[in-house]
Amino acid sequence: MNKELDDKLALMVNGQLDEQDTIELETQIESDSKLAAEADFLKALQSGIKNQSDTPPGATGLTRLMRDIESEQAQVKPQDNASARPAPITKQTIKVQAAANSSNFWKPISIAACCLLAMQSFFVMQDNNHNDPSSVVTLSGHQAAAGPQLQVVFSDTATAAQIRESLLGINANLVGGPGALGIYTVQLPPGSDLAQAQMDLINLPFIEEVEAVVEANSP
Amino acid sequence: MAGDDAPNDQQLLTEIANGDMNAVTVFYQRHESRVYRYAMTKVSDSSVASDILNDVMMQVWRSAAKFEGRAKVTTWLLGIAHNKVVDHWRKLGKREYTELDENMEDDTTSGVNPAHATEAASDGKLLRTCLAKLKPEHREILHLVFFEELGYSEIANIIDVPEGTVKSRVFHARNLMKKQLANATRAA
Numbered sequence: 062m063n064k065e066l067d068d069k070l071a072l073m074v075n076g077q078l079d080e081q082d083t084i085e086l087e088t089q090i091e092s093d094s095k096l097a098a099e100a101d102f103l104k105a106l107q108s109g110i111k112n113q114s115d116t117p118p119g120a121t122g123l124t125r126l127m128r129d130i131e132s133e134q135a136q137v138k139p140q141d142n143a144s145a146r147p148a149p150i151t152k153q154t155i156k157v158q159a160a161a162n163s164s165n166f167w168k169p170i171s172i173a174a175c176c177l178l179a180m181q182s183f184f185v186m187q188d189n190n191h192n193d194p195s196s197v198v199t200l201s202g203h204q205a206a207a208g209p210q211l212q213v214v215f216s217d218t219a220t221a222a223q224i225r226e227s228l229l230g231i232n233a234n235l236v237g238g239p240g241a242l243g244i245y246t247v248q249l250p251p252g253s254d255l256a257q258a259q260m261d262l263i264n265l266p267f268i269e270e271v272e273a274v275v276e277a278n279s280p
Numbered sequence: 281m282a283g284d285d286a287p288n289d290q291q292l293l294t295e296i297a298n299g300d301m302n303a304v305t306v307f308y309q310r311h312e313s314r315v316y317r318y319a320m321t322k323v324s325d326s327s328v329a330s331d332i333l334n335d336v337m338m339q340v341w342r343s344a345a346k347f348e349g350r351a352k353v354t355t356w357l358l359g360i361a362h363n364k365v366v367d368h369w370r371k372l373g374k375r376e377y378t379e380l381d382e383n384m385e386d387d388t389t390s391g392v393n394p395a396h397a398t399e400a401a402s403d404g405k406l407l408r409t410c411l412a413k414l415k416p417e418h419r420e421i422l423h424l425v426f427f428e429e430l431g432y433s434e435i436a437n438i439i440d441v442p443e444g445t446v447k448s449r450v451f452h453a454r455n456l457m458k459k460q461l462a463n464a465t466r467a468a
Contacts, residue, residue, distance in 0.1 A: 064447075064451070067451055068432070068447045068450070068451075071425055071426075071450055071454070072431065072432070074426070075425055075426055075429040075430075076429055077429065077430070077431040098394040098395065098398070099394060101394070101398050102394050102397050102398045102401065102454075102458060103426075103454065105397075105398045105399075105401035105402050106401045106407075106422070106426060106454065106457060107426035107427075108401070108402065109401045109402060109403075109404060109407040110407070110411075110422060110423065110426045110427050111426070111427055112404055113317075113404065113407070113408060113411075115313075115316060115317045115320045115326075115329075117312045117313050117315075117316035117317070117330075117333065118312070118316070118330045118333065119312070122308070122312060122316075122330060122333060122334060123305060123308050123309070123312075125334055126304070126308060126334055126337050126338065126341075127301070127304070127305075129334065129338055130301070130304065130338065130341055133338070133342075
């Protein structure tokens with residue numbers, strides 16, 4: 062039996078052979094006992110395969126499917142809500158997520174530590190000012206030339222030690238804050254490289270924003 | 281779902297895409313046996329076949345909206361089932377198929393009495409035993425031809441092989457089956 066005939070025989074048995082080819086093949090089968098025996102075998106094989114009983118899970122499977130769909134829907138919905146308000150991943154985003162994930166236990170402690178540091182810096186500066194010529198006030202009431210200032214926002218999780226270390230790193234003092242928005246003002250020594258100090262601070266993981274203070278009468 | 285007439289498969293997919301859970305139920309009940317039996321031919325394990333059935337129906341629910349109607353729904357569905365089986369084997373670290381030489385000259389039926397094989401094929405238990413001895417890809421091809429009654433091009437789409445490979449695989453599978461059945465009858 063040639064291969065083409067063989068291919069057609071299987072299709073004739075499963076009903077996929079077109080009418081013309083079926084008629085031709087049936088004619089051949091009538092005159093070829095070997096072909097007829099093969100066709101009989103395939104018909105018996107098909108009948109046997111169709112009668113094999115593999116029972117699917119039925120209602121149990123359907124219940125499982127419904128449960129899995131509901132579970133997936135429940136997971137997808139919060140993600141949909143989040144994607145409805147797309148926002149870039151920024152330090153602010155991380156801050157919000159971190160705040161949501163962690164307890165508020167450290168927040169008041171951090172704020173208290175920052176206030177303490179600010180007060181301490183203030184008194185130290187007061188103390189230093191006795192001998193510091195830069196603190197001499199002119200007769201016109203204007204302060205002598207001071208260094209540039211930066212406004213800094215620390216993350217909620219920043220510790221007093223981290224804040225102190227960051228300021229010492231750029232030889233700066235904390236001179237104001239925190240304001241209502243949690244912004245601190247940092248004083249750099251005269252002649253400091255403002256851009257470099259900004260870079261040094263923004264690269265620290267517990268600092269969220271650093272901006273140079275632009276004085277109102279500056280050009 | 282509106283209307284008294286049962287919706288066809290494509291209508292059901294549209295309704296599933298719109299979130300109609302009744303359509304999911306109807307679709308599941310209509311096709312669970314088809315998918316389960318197909319999976320059984322490949323994995324021969326009822327619990328794994330049930331898992332694959334569930335995975336396939338979940339995939340239908342997720343991607344009903346993507347069905348473009350370029351193939352019959354059953355072809356699309358069995359194609360998903362085929363992919364899920366491949367995924368299952370991949371997770372187990374198995375190859376998609378064992379090495380098969382589709383072009384080898386098959387002489388396995390030499391000396392086989394076709395009448396014996398035909399008689400044995402009508403014995404359900406014997407048939408099951410002989411099918412179990414075939415490689416999964418041979419069981420699969422016999423299932424798609426004789427149970428699903430599909431043409432070669434549809435089968436090629438489902439199992440993602442050329443049509444020539446399908447024909448060759450059918451040829452080898454039925455000859456191997458004939459030999460298994462004839463030998464089983466002789467041994468009995």
